[in-house]
Amino acid sequence: MLPGPPSLIDSERFPWELLEEIFFIAVNLIYCNATLQSLNLVSRKWRGIFLSSPRLWGNLAFIRFDHIGDKKERLSHILKRLSCQLQRAGNSPLSFDFNAWSHMESDIDEVDDFSRKILALLCKYSRQWKVVKLFLNTRGIPNLAPIRNNLPLLQRLAIGFYGPGPTAPDSAVDYFVNAPSLSHLSSQEPSLKDLFLFPWAQLAAYRNPNADTHFAFANSPNLESLECALTHHRRPQHTFLSESLTRLKLTEQYGSLQVHLPGLVLPKLSYLAISMDEPTVSLFESLDAFLATSKCPLHTLILKTCREVWSKVDGCLAALLLRTPELRVLKLGGQIPHIDLACLARTEGDEYELPFPLVPHLQDLRFKNLPHWREESDADGYAGAINAVATRREEMHRVGLAHQRLDVQVSAIANVPWREDEFRRRLEGHPGVDAPEMKQVMRWTHVLSFEYWGRDLDSEYYKAFRALIAVLREMESYDIEGSDLRLLHSSEILVQLKEFADPGEWPFVSRTLEPLDWLLKINARFTALYDKWEVILIRDARTKRSWMDIVAKLRYVHQDSGQCQGLHNRL
Numbered sequence: 001m002l003p004g005p006p007s008l009i010d011s012e013r014f015p016w017e018l019l020e021e022i023f024f025i026a027v028n029l030i031y032c033n034a035t036l037q038s039l040n041l042v043s044r045k046w047r048g049i050f051l052s053s054p055r056l057w058g059n060l061a062f063i064r065f066d067h068i069g070d071k072k073e074r075l076s077h078i079l080k081r082l083s084c085q086l087q088r089a090g091n092s093p094l095s096f097d098f099n100a101w102s103h104m105e106s107d108i109d110e111v112d113d114f115s116r117k118i119l120a121l122l123c124k125y126s127r128q129w130k131v132v133k134l135f136l137n138t139r140g141i142p143n144l145a146p147i148r149n150n151l152p153l154l155q156r157l158a159i160g161f162y163g164p165g166p167t168a169p170d171s172a173v174d175y176f177v178n179a180p181s182l183s184h185l186s187s188q189e190p191s192l193k194d195l196f197l198f199p200w201a202q203l204a205a206y207r208n209p210n211a212d213t214h215f216a217f218a219n220s221p222n223l224e225s226l227e228c229a230l231t232h233h234r235r236p237q238h239t240f241l242s243e244s245l246t247r248l249k250l251t252e253q254y255g256s257l258q259v260h261l262p263g264l265v266l267p268k269l270s271y272l273a274i275s276m277d278e279p280t281v282s283l284f285e286s287l288d289a290f291l292a293t294s295k296c297p298l299h300t301l302i303l304k305t306c307r308e309v310w311s312k313v314d315g316c317l318a319a320l321l322l323r324t325p326e327l328r329v330l331k332l333g334g335q336i337p338h339i340d341l342a343c344l345a346r347t348e349g350d351e352y353e354l355p356f357p358l359v360p361h362l363q364d365l366r367f368k369n370l371p372h373w374r375e376e377s378d379a380d381g382y383a384g385a386i387n388a389v390a391t392r393r394e395e396m397h398r399v400g401l402a403h404q405r406l407d408v409q410v411s412a413i414a415n416v417p418w419r420e421d422e423f424r425r426r427l428e429g430h431p432g433v434d435a436p437e438m439k440q441v442m443r444w445t446h447v448l449s450f451e452y453w454g455r456d457l458d459s460e461y462y463k464a465f466r467a468l469i470a471v472l473r474e475m476e477s478y479d480i481e482g483s484d485l486r487l488l489h490s491s492e493i494l495v496q497l498k499e500f501a502d503p504g505e506w507p508f509v510s511r512t513l514e515p516l517d518w519l520l521k522i523n524a525r526f527t528a529l530y531d532k533w534e535v536i537l538i539r540d541a542r543t544k545r546s547w548m549d550i551v552a553k554l555r556y557v558h559q560d561s562g563q564c565q566g567l568h569n570r571l
Contacts, residue, residue: 020053054090063098075114093130093153100136101162119143126150133158144175151179158186209251230256239263247271258286266294273302284316291323298324304333308371318343321359329364335371341385345392357396363404368411383427390556411553441491447471448496485540494537497530
């Protein structure tokens, strides 16, 4: 990163308390020990603040010793540094992520011994644990014994295990039984099967996408968020009612959703995400029955499937959306039927049995994992349907039929690199990357790409740098006002210019020997070019009500989207 102008003198004028608060925010935003080490050494005043403020040392960050070879002194250094930081933290709450996995299979005994020492040191301070992530070898589970009944502050726990061992992973739960403040629990362990046996009545969030725990929140009456899998087909004997659950994320296996959903009543649910094996009529009927019974104020609905195309479920999604009049966010994986897509854009003149407008509060619509069409006519037809939804919803908002302006995004074409997919070209209505008139623009894109600068250029570095300057001159002299702007819309040129307008993003700075002031002049030229082109391109997209490529996704640009005040802020 390029060094910026000196600002240390200004910061020295800040009150001691203000600097301490700034540092506390910084060390918790950046989960890395390097933050402490670097900020601590900037100046005497800064070091004085760190040494006299124990809470600044409470974030122990990521503790890991993989890829260290056979250097025992490095292991000792990690242990010594951790011990020093724990002492400086005093009685402050601790946050850390301890990952004991290592690729050093030839020295497994040494790794286990060192892992045991690290864990033993951390366990001495268990009364200060607040936010903890543990990934341990199953052989090391008994080493958690010292923390039993010593976790008064623990609020968030994520736990996982690897490797075979004599101890079952679910036995680790016993050491966390007496954690009166625990509110968030996360795991990836399929063996932690029954949340009903967990003793934390105060638990607010539980996540285990690999375990079948759908009934288990009965023992946690305050549970607000649950993520789990559904694997078995035993129909529940009783209907379960939860007055507190607001977020539910389910992963279906073997068609189990349609068995269990009708047995749930969740009147406060606002977020529902479902990963299903395959969309079926019976599954949508179960979802419809669940929403009808729960009468919940659903604001977010996410439906994912491993199928690229939803087949034989025409009209099912539209019927389901009748149950969600307050819906704000709808995310769909795969190609939904044309009739359901058309219903989202229905107006009074259309001949559908459904009322209009469907989901009038909808403000975020996203399509992911769309198929790679082999027939151009199919791709053109679906691209036209999505575009029709975007333009029609914009008109509906303008005349007051829709309460919110709809943000439509298309991303993640299945199994095809984003820049090579023709569907996005058809959606945009712009020339493909192989079009003859795109040759110059694609050459600019290539030189500005991080892939170009990421390769080994040591032998021809200055030749490559001269190519960059040549491209910059071409772009500065390019008559963008008199050009076919579809050429620029079809590339990622605006996103790349944004990156080059920020010197901190330059991929070649660490290797260049050019004077700093000269590099800053180049940066100023890129910034001026970006500012000029951004206004023109966004204005053009807004006028034509078209799509813009924003970092591997397409976003529809509305006519009434306001003034051009920055690409990422505006779109």
